[in-house]
Amino acid sequence: MAIKPRLPGYALGLILCLLALPAQAGLRVFACEPEWAALARALVPEADITTATSYLQDPHYIEARPSLIAAMSRADIALCTGASLEGGWLPTLLQRAANPVIQPGREGLFLAAEQVELHSAHDHVDRSMGDVHPEGNPHVHLAPDRVPVIMAALVQRLQALQPASAAAIQTRYVRWRVRWNNLRSQWQAAASQLxxxxxxxxxxxxxxxxxxxxxxxxxxxxxxxxxxxxxxxxxxxxxxxxxxxxxxxxxxxxxxxxxxxxxxxxxxxxxxxxxxxxxxxxxxxxxxxxxxxxxxxxxxxxxxxxxx
Ligand SMILES: [Zn+2]
CATH class of the missing domain: 3.40.50.1980 (Nitrogenase molybdenum iron protein domain)
Structure with a gap:
């Protein structure tokens, strides 16, 4: 009679569990805007990234939909702009998702605008001025000199979250930075004409x-x-x-x-x-x-x- 190798139930469970894990250990990223999803993708390409808005939507005004609440409650990190850009919906999302690691002041909430100095900060804002962002202009993702600062901060945050992938994240960051610097010199050349x-x-x-x-x-x-x-x-x-x-x-x-x-x-x-x-x-x-x-x-x- 042939001997059938048998695995105890817990071992089988463990193997199935490991098979289900993608290479980046299933990092789940919630990005408020596509620009931060793009930066995250450059650093952790295997991560599962949910993006709350698209380039066809105004990031100031979206709804805290149930699907977004669910995605944020499952996420390991949220990448948002901050500086009141998402003032109309992010607080609701954070509260309803009730994810203990993604909260103001916690490591799981990365705010790009907090990593750099903003233009046009207002000391005093009242309703007569319209929808002004008091902290300054939060639309920092097209700033050639600020994006690398934000990216470097994001590298540190992701490495802290995934120490086992720290070296891979660093390698991808260097690659990204070399390309950015090359592009930046092209933009600089164009600026002389513009x-x-x-x-x-x-x-x-x-x-x-x-x-x-x-x-x-x-x-x-x-x-x-x-x-x-x-x-x-x-x-x-x-x-x-x-x-x-x-x-x-x-x-x-x-x-x-x-x-x-x-x-x-x-x-x-x-x-x-x-x-x-x-x-x-x-x-x-x-x-x-x-x-x-x-x-x-x-x-x-x-x-x-x-x-x-
Ligand atoms: Zn704005």
């Missing part, structure tokens, strides 16, 4: 990058931060002497384009609609590629202007 230009914007979505490139933002389609362009405000912009100098009207994919279109028709200035954050599409699926795409689009507009 410096001194100006564009009409809608909200402070691209402000860090434009400022870094030396592009002025004299006019904003929003009458006040967070408010849609009104007819009265658009007429004021049309009458502004600054409008003559701008090379384009720059808006993000998630923003309504009616105001931009109207001003474009009246003034002849082109509308540039670009993703405000990374997309799932090749060419804009990493922050570095997205910045390159925005810079190319701005260069094209600048070229059209000087040519015509």
């Amino acid at each position: 410096e001194g230009r100006s564009v009409v914007v809608q909200h402070a979505s691209f402000a860090y990058l434009l400022r870094w490139l030396g592009i002025a933002m004299p006019l904003d389609l929003e009458p006040k931060p967070g408010l849609p362009p009104s007819a009265g405000h658009l007429n004021t912009l049309l009458g502004s002497p600054e409008l003559e100098r701008v090379s384009a009207i720059l808006i993000a994919s998630h923003q309504g384009n009616r105001g931009a279109q109207w001003l474009s028709e009246q003034s002849g200035k082109p509308v540039l609609t670009l993703p405000g954050t990374v997309t799932g599409e090749p060419g804009t699926d990493t922050l570095g590629d997205l910045i390159s795409r925005i810079v190319s689009a701005l260069l094209e507009t600048a070229g059209d202007q000087s040519g015509g």
Whole structure:
């Protein structure tokens, strides 16, 4: 009679358990915005990443849906912007998910805006100013000099969470950093052609990058931060002497384009609609590629202007 090897039940359970574990030991990441998901993917590609918003959504205003609450309650770490960007939904999400490690001040809640100095901080904010972020402009993910600081802090946080993967995370970080530095010199070269230009914007979505490139933002389609362009405000912009100098009207994919279109028709200035954050599409699926795409689009507009 043949002897059948038999495993005790607990050993079989253990083996099944190990088989179920992916390489990165099943790290579960919750990203409030796609930009932080992209950074995490570069460091822990095997992680299970849930992203709460897409480039077609306004990250200021989403709903704390049950699926997001469930994802956050299961996550090991949440990566968000902070500085009140998600003020309308993140507190609810944190409270309802009741994940003990993902709470303000705990290691499981990584806030990008807290890792860097922000532009345009306001000492005093009241409702008459519109939807102003008092801590400063939280849209830091397109800032060529700030993203590496955020990335370095994220590396440390992930290594602390996954000590066994610390070396692999470090290797991927170095690779990411080399590529970023290469791209950054290309952006720098473009900046020499773009410096001194100006564009009409809608909200402070691209402000860090434009400022870094030396592009002025004299006019904003929003009458006040967070408010849609009104007819009265658009007429004021049309009458502004600054409008003559701008090379384009720059808006993000998630923003309504009616105001931009109207001003474009009246003034002849082109509308540039670009993703405000990374997309799932090749060419804009990493922050570095997205910045390159925005810079190319701005260069094209600048070229059209000087040519015509
Ligand atoms: Zn904002």
